[in-house]
Amino acid sequence: MSRIIINGVATQYLSVMDRGLHYGDGIFETIACVENNLQFWQQHMLRMATSADKLGLAFPGEQNFLHDIHSLLAAASAPENCVIKLMLTRGIGDRGYRIPAHTNACRMVMASDWPWHIKAITEQGARVRLCATQVSINPQLAGIKHLARMENVLARNEWQDEFDEGLMSDLHGYIIEGTMSNLFASRDGVLYTPSLQHSGIDGIMRQQVMAIARQQGLEVQEVKLRQADLLTMDELMLSNSLIGVCSVREFAGKSFLPGKMSIMLRSALHRRIVEHGQVAS
């Protein structure tokens, strides 16, 4: 069950004229709230503001979102683990793609139960498959966490519980990301991650992992990777805001073991969050 606030008001209903519904005309953020601390809050705000700017959406500002989150979490009697989803849509418009001269962006904040089942994935490693559903190629939308995510829905629904994640490739066979995570791979101490120049979402945790690796003096390469390339790697890892970074234990029938790279990244990420990656909700 999720609790929701729209434009500052607790409600379960939205105008059916909202352009988020009609066109996917909006953006979102998924933020881990751990014992009432919002992880990488500043980074999420920065990405949202940047994406809003690219799409010509009015960003309502950090304080409005924080205020809504306070209201949602105030009801809880103890520090809480939950998932905060922020959405910002173009708001109400009449029929047609053209953006009305005067629109008011719609700000939505949703608090959902923490997905405790991911504990098993982060501890034991993820079982990963390759999806048949492709990721779209569109350099102008690449990187942006917009609401138009039909391909992620179709890819995620290729399996039920037999895997933890599926990787999506583009028309040319380049693997871009998971349905709900970014991908990392390492070999001989070099960290690789798919280039997001043409497709995919530029995850907050992906940015953190890359920053950590560079801080440690490691070489980080954004490259084009095919399935065959992944099978030559020492380690494969997934990242997103809820799992942080976790190792892959199985991909395309091959077993992988968590190695030095994932262990280092996990522990450095943990330190980074404690030291400067969170704000109180």
Next chain:
Amino acid sequence: MSRIIINGVATQYLSVMDRGLHYGDGIFETIACVENNLQFWQQHMLRMATSADKLGLAFPGEQNFLHDIHSLLAAASAPENCVIKLMLTRGIGDRGYRIPAHTNACRMVMASDWPWHIKAITEQGARVRLCATQVSINPQLAGIKHLARMENVLARNEWQDEFDEGLMSDLHGYIIEGTMSNLFASRDGVLYTPSLQHSGIDGIMRQQVMAIARQQGLEVQEVKLRQADLLTMDELMLSNSLIGVCSVREFAGKSFLPGKMSIMLRSALHRRIVEHGQVAS
């Protein structure tokens, strides 16, 4: 102002948990209602049922949609021209791309004012530009009129009133369609239209135009077209459910005249609608 019925009930509000909002997880149809006749109704129903099937959405059946439309139009005192938009979303779900085991598709019907300004476009020809915003490449989604349309929004908002339509090309420079129409071109009596194998929406009016041309014994080719190819054509035309088929009078700074092809297609389309292309709403 639009009138709306959701799952048979007149309302302006939708559950904020609808997956159409969160992911663009749904499909839509735009249907011309001319003097209370729904144009190419059967064809719209067939496309919607086919798309629903591809996406694993439960299609609620023609009679439910017709019933909703009757209710919406019953209030009008005289035969009416309006635009009927049908939407079918995955319905309510909790956070995450995974489709819940039990979902009820959400059926929405919306009646909007007829866009009288398109009369000038169909009579005088459309002024058309090339958009900078690209169309996505994704063979599996190509053809489907799904709700995830961020790129159409961005493309349409590159201009205000100085043009009537913008064409969108893919990463490779192939022109696929307009932001809200399909594209045709003719040269030496042959009709060309961009291939939709990798991108674009397979418009009902596009299907009709192709069928008419073939019935007339013309050669119809679905091809890869660049801007330079379009500039060598005798005529350029746009099609959608509201304008039918109309000629382009200006594209990328070059003037075009309506010729034999667009005149023939327009008159044949008119006969086709009168003879078997409509049902009473």
